[in-house]
């Protein structure tokens with residue numbers, strides 16, 4: 001499975017395509033020749049296979065009751081549709097982690113809700129349940145737990161909080177389809193869960209795509225209706241919805257990749273184990289994201305916290321090792337969300353990174369600190385991690 005390019009890619013999608021070329025081309029040709037490009041048998045079959053995967057007992061208990069999968073046009077749409085199905089109204093508050101991709105907070109804001117940013121655990125980098133509790137107000141309706149970098153958020157604790165305060169939970173598993181938490185699989189841990197099939201995701205297609213999961217039959221029907229212009233019956237629209245569809249070509253591609261997915265996950269985990277072993281003895285004050293006991297990650301990215309990040313990045317650059325910063329700032333620092341800070345200063349002091357600085361109990365120091373330290377390294381099943389580690393050994 002190891003293919004070395006001249007210029008190493010952060011996610012080796014060309015290596016993956018090469019490995020499955022025959023199967024992919026046959027699947028692509030069959031769709032293009034079929035005349036059925038939206039919906040149809042490929043999409044239906046994929047939805048069944050995604051649900052089966054989540055309900056399967058490969059090392060896990062079966063999800064009870066069984067999860068349903070509904071595909072849509074992207075992970076962002078999946079979050080929007082999930083929030084619509086759960087009845088989010090303007091002014092409702094939703095607690096989201098402060099350190100993640102923008103989409104969960106963006107979708108809440110887009111629907112007129114108010115994202116409230118919870119701080120994170122400094123080691124797992126996941127939402128901190130204690131901080132969630134501190135953000136609950138009479139307007140809180142739900143919590144979005146994000147399975148950051150492929151590791152499930154602490155849903156047992158989140159569920160206890162949600163039950164106590166009558167809140168719903170959305171699991172954002174955009175990065176974590178295939179992860180497990182105890183005996184459960186990612187995408188079965190929220191009242192509604194979502195994932196993304198963006199090309200570089202652990203299970204990615206060749207465009208945008210996403211899916212929504214729920215074991216609640218009524219919610220599943222509502223989600224399907226919302227993703228289809230608010231319509232269950234042709235040209236009868238019960239509500240205003242979205243046009244959010246995964247096309248047949250992407251579904252066929254995903255079905256091929258799904259057949260190899262468990263094998264890829266094994267290689268990703270082995271790659272991560274090699275990095276862990278290296279960094280534990282490298283003594284360079286570089287610490288990997290902690291994987292909580294009982295969790296398995298998909299390693300959507302392999303992320304480390306580097307005390308001296310600039311120097312580390314300079315060495316990665318010199319060695320030609322691709323890297324990314326996921327994410328360079330906490331969400332509450334984003335210009336678009338400053339309006340939500342309770343003590344927002346209209347003429348803020350701008351920090352060194354051009355980010356508005358506020359003096360706030362919402363500052364979430366651990367999220368801010370993570371944004372200063374994180375660096376992600378290539379980890380996919382087609383990355384030669386031994387080669388990277390040799391380079392790192394020489395560089396550090």
Ligand SMILES: Cc1ncc(COP(=O)(O)O)c(C=O)c1O
Pocket residue numbers: 074075076077100101103104146172174175196197198208209210
């Ligand atoms: C945590 C998280 N949520 C949601 C999304 C949105 O997914 P998409 O790009 O498919 O819209 C992403 C995408 O990177 C993500 O990382």
